[in-house]
Amino acid sequence: MIHLEQVSKSFEQQPILHNINMHIAPGEFAFLQGRSGSGKSTLVKLLYRELERDTGSITIDGVSIDKLAKYELRRKMGVIFQSFELLERKTVLENIVLAGQILGRDPDKMEAEAMRLLKRVGLEEKAHVLPTKLSGGQQQRVAIVRALLNKPKIILADEPTGNLDPETASEVLMLMRELREEEGVAMLVITHSQHLIETFAEKSWILKEGGVYERQ
Numbered sequence: 001m002i003h004l005e006q007v008s009k010s011f012e013q014q015p016i017l018h019n020i021n022m023h024i025a026p027g028e029f030a031f032l033q034g035r036s037g038s039g040k041s042t043l044v045k046l047l048y049r050e051l052e053r054d055t056g057s058i059t060i061d062g063v064s065i066d067k068l069a070k071y072e073l074r075r076k077m078g079v080i081f082q083s084f085e086l087l088e089r090k091t092v093l094e095n096i097v098l099a100g101q102i103l104g105r106d107p108d109k110m111e112a113e114a115m116r117l118l119k120r121v122g123l124e125e126k127a128h129v130l131p132t133k134l135s136g137g138q139q140q141r142v143a144i145v146r147a148l149l150n151k152p153k154i155i156l157a158d159e160p161t162g163n164l165d166p167e168t169a170s171e172v173l174m175l176m177r178e179l180r181e182e183e184g185v186a187m188l189v190i191t192h193s194q195h196l197i198e199t200f201a202e203k204s205w206i207l208k209e210g211g212v213y214e215r216q
């Protein structure tokens with residue numbers, strides 16, 4: 001479904017990623033590990049075109065991501081971050097629905113879909129509260145719902161459990177694993193945690209000195 005072929009990226013002549021080849025199948029639960037500064041976030045940003053690669057190709061369902069308008073790409077890829085990135089002055093529901101509004105979708109339909117997903121992750125009663133009233137694990141579940149709202153093909157999760165204690169981290173990943181089955185979405189999870197990779201990964205890579213190596 002997602003193919004990277006010979007993807008490279010440098011910053012100021014400093015190579016960060018060099019000839020990266022990766023493949024993620026539909027519905028796959030894939031993990032990427034690597035030291036701080038190894039280029040993991042850069043790789044994720046190339047996928048959703050927050051940054052542009054220097055060379056190589058990236059395709060989703062056989063179509064180059066360069067051929068898709070940014071909003072089309074954002075519909076195909078949901079993103080989740082370590083810091084949750086929720087708007088503090090908007091309610092949980094507003095935070096979720098806003099993501100779809102930017103993409104021009106029908107507000108009523110989105111609200112119904114957001115409530116369905118909030119119920120699924122056990123946060124139905126938090127729909128109208130501010131995210132600052134929620135625990136870290138709850139905030140990340142809101143961010144997951146927001147990422148799922150547009151029925152993406154894949155969720156890119158850049159250290160989604162980096163701000164969570166180990167138990168909450170496991171719970172969030174268990175939920176993500178269930179949701180990828182139910183919602184038919186692939187996930188690419190970046191984590192430092194060897195434990196989480198051993199527990200959850202169906203496929204994993206390590207990023208090292210600009211190259212990406214699949215673990216067998």
Ligand SMILES: Nc1ncnc2c1ncn2[C@@H]1O[C@H](COP(=O)(O)OP(=O)(O)O)[C@@H](O)[C@H]1O
Pocket residue numbers: 011012016034035036037038039040041042043
């Ligand atoms: N926009 C940028 N401009 C210049 N250098 C950058 C930029 N983004 C990241 N870098 C550098 O690229 C390297 C990889 O960064 P990053 O992808 O954030 O690593 P990771 O997520 O694995 O910790 C780091 O050395 C970082 O300083």
Ligand SMILES: [Mg+2]
Pocket residue numbers: 040041042158
């Ligand atoms: Mg990073």
